[in-house]
Amino acid sequence: MEWIKHLFKESPEIQLFVCLALGFAIGRVKLWKISLGGVAGTLIVAIFVGTIGVALDSQVKNIAFALFIFTLGYMSGPSFFASLNRNSLRYAVFTVIEAVAVLAVTAVATVTMNLDQGTASGLMAGGATESAVVGTATDAIGKLNLPAKEISTLQANVGTAYSISYIVGLITIVLMTSQIFPSLMRIDIREEAEKLWAKLGGGSTDEGSAPALPELVGRAHMVTHADGSTVGRIEQSMGEDVTVERLRRGGEEVDLTPDTVLVLGDILLLVGRRESVLPGDKRIGPEVSPTTGMDLDLDTADVVLTAKEGSGKTIGELRTMIPVEQRHGVFLTGITRMDHALPIRSGTVVNNGDTIHLSGTKRDLASFVPKVGFRIDPGVKADLVFISIGIVLGMLIGKITINLGSVPLSLGTGGGCLLTGLVFGWLRARNPKYGQYHPAAAQVVKDLGLATFICAVGLSSGPQAVTLIKQYGVSLAVAGLLVTLIPACISMFVAWKVMKLPAPLALGAVCGQQCSTPAITAVQTAAGNTTPLMAYTIVYALSNVVLPLLGPVVVAMTGALV
Structure with a gap:
């Protein structure tokens, strides 16, 4: 001693x-x-x-x-x-x-x-x-x-x-x-x-586990049923939780716009929530194995919410406030407040200072993030x-x-x-x-x-x-x-x-x-x-x-x- x-x-x-x-x-x-x-x-x-x-x-x-x-x-x-x-x-x-x-x-x-x-x-x-x-x-x-x-x-x-x-x-x-x-x-x-x-929007109630079937997925489809339709119509018919991220025609990538017309044999890459992507077979055509050039890396961002008009609103209200074209290709994957994860439901209220976790392409995130808050730089501690x-x-x-x-x-x-x-x-x-x-x-x-x-x-x-x-x-x-x-x-x-x-x-x-x-x-x-x-x-x-x-x-x- x-x-x-x-x-x-x-x-x-x-x-x-x-x-x-x-x-x-x-x-x-x-x-x-x-x-x-x-x-x-x-x-x-x-x-x-x-x-x-x-x-x-x-x-x-x-x-x-x-x-x-x-x-x-x-x-x-x-x-x-x-x-x-x-x-x-x-x-x-x-x-x-x-x-x-x-x-x-x-x-x-x-x-x-x-x-x-x-x-x-x-x-x-x-x-x-x-x-x-x-x-x-x-x-x-x-x-x-x-x-x-x-x-x-x-x-x-x-x-x-x-x-x-x-x-x-x-x-x-x-x-x-x-x-x-x-x-x-x-x-x-x-x-x-x-x-x-259920009142907040339903969904799985399991906590602390990773889903065997991820909620955010990508699927490649060959155009058959959608021949002659446009990218914009496809996205509209699939719902707001699905976006068209890639289009290949004859082995070459085609620049995408809402007015791009689809032709028989095109390969589309859809990204979205699993339940929303599932109808792709019926609305576009059969699902196919992704071809070379169809792979896509989604970026992630932790964003501190600062937009005044967003504080005190529910997630559902924010979805109606922000035009679809402004949040195109951006998916909400998590919300934390003071290190506590909140449920991602339509009825969940968010406040300034909350950290929202987003996924999407770098282009879409770069456009969307400044509208709602600021991105946490992981390189600066x-x-x-x-x-x-x-x-x-x-x-x-x-x-x-x-x-x-x-x-x-x-x-x-x-x-x-x-x-x-x-x-x-x-x-x-x-x-x-x-x-x-x-x-x-x-x-x-x-x-x-x-x-x-x-x-x-x-x-x-x-x-x-x-x-x-x-x-x-x-x-x-x-x-x-x-x-x-x-x-x-x-x-x-x-x-x-x-x-x-x-x-x-x-x-x-x-x-x-x-x-x-x-x-x-x-x-x-x-x-x-x-x-x-x-x-x-x-x-x-x-x-x-x-x-x-x-x-x-x-x-x-x-x-x-x-």
Whole structure:
């Protein structure tokens, strides 16, 4: 043990990656259908390692948190601002319920259990299953006019209380949303999800698998029945989901226009959705093996939606808004919002900031993409100039202090970087020439930044953890359960009885107000499709911004109560 302690003190970077490795390994372990996740696993490991008296430099913690919270805001920015519309704002009631309820329950727990500011903050952060609150609360505690030793103790209590209440809160929200709420509602969640899926446009409900028969296909047909017809008539008769991409006559390729007349023996290459291409035998002629020169590579593009007229519209409405000739040969193959895949159905609503995945020829994509948004350049992972400026501005804004009477108020590093992240993410969506931050790169930075920050918190919490657990015992876990349970029950009642939302959307909204990825994963598994994500992503975008701002609020509130 002394050798390990000496090694960690001499090389703190080793203890960081040991905690990350062990923490993420523990986070993958599933008990029933629940896993803690890498961040919570890292915190638990770090608390244990911290009991031997080792810690990370505070600057490492500050840098990691700034990277995490700015990236969180950057990724949320387009979706957050897009959610501020008439259709989406009704879902804001769930974020309001969550914020008010967790503060209220924390206030009651503070008075009845005589909690200090650190323990109360950790209790709320864990019960709300929002790791970012740990950072904003810790930052706010650091600005209190208290002795350095007392501040260090309070900050350590944040991490310990968070780890206890997070485990309880995670188990509670997963079980409530995927099992208990559907039972209380007396519904079959899978049946309800299938009804909603059909209402949105139908289709297969299988999730997480690749089809043996791809939806987008190419077929070559010899012209017999279509002799004397034109390319335009063929496309019109086959429907909007089919395009003619190649025409060969006598072994030579012919330039295509809608008015090109087909003659007996021509070979046409059709590209489109499988069910729409099938009638080609009857309308054109027999299917044939593709000849030399008929092969065609389709390009793919990940496009961030920015067109104002497209935000808040359903996919079906967009199809009617965009003329057929403008979307000729372009096929929608996926939609993601904040890294969550949405169902590709006519009734699915899209917002600015969503990433749409398109397939088509390079010519068609080059013409269509600028009309709806900007293409993510896979070769550029991160514009570090743009990102660094945003973080610097966030830190400077966080230093601004406004005195409300005798109480100093400031956003701190967390609030400042979250604010600039939101604005910079929104600016990027408005002007795609600057600020490239590839979603995959952003996800890595966000996860690593949060895990490193949580590791630092856990290591500093280690020596204090045993004392805090002895002081409060099981009562802290019970309080954490109530912080999760009460707002979830209130929101479920509002969603189901007051707003009359379909069951998948109601459950998705409750998961979203908790920003709980494990919960929405469990609900999707129970539902059998992605319909719960339609409400989850909207509420998640709002709660992901509002909840971290509660860190300084709970510190100030607790200070006034004790």
